[in-house]
Amino acid sequence: MKRVLVGPIFLFFLLFSTLSVAAQESTRVTAIRAGHMIDVEAGRLIDNQIILIEHGLITAIGSNISIPSGAEVIDLSDSYVLPGLIDAHTHLAMTEMPGADINDHGTYYYTTLLEPTAFRAIQGVAQARTLLESGFTWVRDVGNNALYADVALRRAVEGGWIPGPNIIASGIIIAPFGGQFQMQPEKPDLGNPEYIYADTEDEIRLAVRKNIHYGATVIKLVTDNQPYIYSVEDIAAAVDEAGDVGIKVAAHASSDEGIRRATLAGVVSIEHGTRPTDKTLRLMKEMGTVLVGTDFPATRNGAERHAALVDRIRRAYEIGTPMAFGSDVEYYREGWTRGELTLEFLDSYTDAELPADYILKMFTLFAADLLGVNSGVLKQGAAADIVAVDHNPLDDINAIRGVHFVMKDGRVYKQDGRFEWETPRVMNNPRRKPQRR
Ligand SMILES: [Zn+2]
Incomplete structure (x- = not known):
């Protein structure tokens, strides 16, 4: 009986709220005049496009779009406009600090042993901002964030507390005993909290559940960092x-056997994928497994190692193994931001002589597919994740090192090369756990 009374009231509120949302929408249109727009799917340039944006989404795009009166107009008619960039393999709360010897594994230990989660989360806040400044509107963080600093960062970005790319967060890396450490028997716990050791299927399932419970939105396994894999x-x-x-x-796998096993098991991506045979690269192609190569630039590798890496990029490209950009940058260099260091990885793809349009797909479309997010492309219905540069990236991909305009989810963060961050007036409390779909 009560439902009869509640029904009309509920309908009234529904109607009322629909009307008020509609009223707000009409005042919130943004229009971008794009002099040159990159259609990343087709790998071509289209001139003189209008992009309309409402509620964080691209609602219309084309040359014959009329701009509604009252719309905020952003003039990028002298620029090259493209989707926001994506790094599918980053570690926001992990940095080898200044003065560290890059060849000494101790640096990695130092961070994990000496720096508490809170300090590393704050470090992640600084890194996230530089990534957004450089044009990254999504990242996938694949672990080494102490006790869920990545999840905290994801929530802070979602809630509008801090500027940064949207984040897919892995929580704690799951690995066989020892994780990525070489420990000694008197200190077996040194891997905690960087790794969850899981050595049986039951332990692996429990570790996955723990991560999801604490807010992970991707799972990261290190499959073959120990002799036992x-x-x-x-x-x-x-x-x-x-x-x-x-x-x-996502599976960290470097050895051919590790890559082969992870691919057969149905992981979405192979992280690093250092030493696959052509046969394994073909298996990845067959299975649709994405290679996230973390292809460090020559400045970080010796000549021999870099040559092997360039050869692997080439082979994967020629075989047709799906690839998406993921950096793995965790180092520091005087005078560079994390965002700039991330874009230095372009060198590896130009060294391998991949076509510019393909490299751009790795940084946008292919990475968005891998993350499963509505971004990486400029089309109606996609998130308004939009950046702009001065030169045509299809002529020279290095143009994307010079992002001077950044919009994420319809909000402008950088304009005319200046980063803009307004103190939030409202702090939303974003969801802690991913919801069941
Ligand atoms: Zn990594």
């Missing part, structure tokens, strides 16, 4: 458990 069944258990709530699994 995960079996296909081990990895498949993680893929099954995470997949049940629509969450993907």
Whole structure:
């Protein structure tokens, strides 16, 4: 009986709220005049486009779009406009600090042993801002963030507390005993909290559940960093458990056997993928497994190592293995921001002589597909993640090192080369856990 009374009242509120949303919408249109727009899917340039944006989404795009009266107009008629960039492999709360010897594994230990989660989360706030400044509107953070600093950063960005790219966060890396450390028997706990050791299928499933419970939106496994490596069944258990709530699994794998097993188990991406045979690269192509090569620039590798890396990029490209950009940058260099260092990885792809339009796809479209996000492309219905540069990236991909305009989810963060961050007037409390889809 009560429903009869509630029904009309509910309908009234529904109607009222719909009207008020509609009233707000009409006042919130942004229009971008794009002199040159990159259609990343087709790998071509289209001139004189109008992009309309409402509520964070691209609502119309084309040459014959009329700009509604009262719309805020952004003039990029002298610029090259493209989708926001994506780094599918980053570590926001992990930095080798100044003075560290890059060849000494101790640097990695120092951060994890000496720096508490709170300090590293604050470090992540600074890194996130520089990535957005350089044009990155999405990143996937794949671990080494102490106790869920990545999840805290994800929530802070979602809530509008800090400027940064949107974040897919892995929580704690799951790995066989020892994680990525070489420990000694008197101190077996040194890997905590950087890794969850999980050595049976049950332990792996539990570790996946813990991460999801604490707010992870991707699962990261390190499969082959120890002499003993995960079996296909081990990895498949993680893929099954995470997949049940629509969450993907990324696998750190360097050896050919590690890459092969992770691919067969159905992970969405191979991180690093250092030493695959052509046969394994073809298997990845067949399975649709994305190679996130973390292809460090020559400045970080010796000549021999860099040559091997360039050869691997070339082989993957020629075989047709899907690839998306992921940096793995965790180092520091005087005078550079994290965002600028991330873009230095372009060198590896130009060294491998990949076509500019393909490299751009790796940084946008392909990475967005991998993350499963509505970004990486400029089209109706996509998120308004839009950046602009002065030169045509299809002529020279290095043009994307000079992002002077950044919009994320319809909000402008950088204009005419100046970063703009307004103190938030409202702090939303973003969701802690991913929701079941
Ligand atoms: Zn990494």
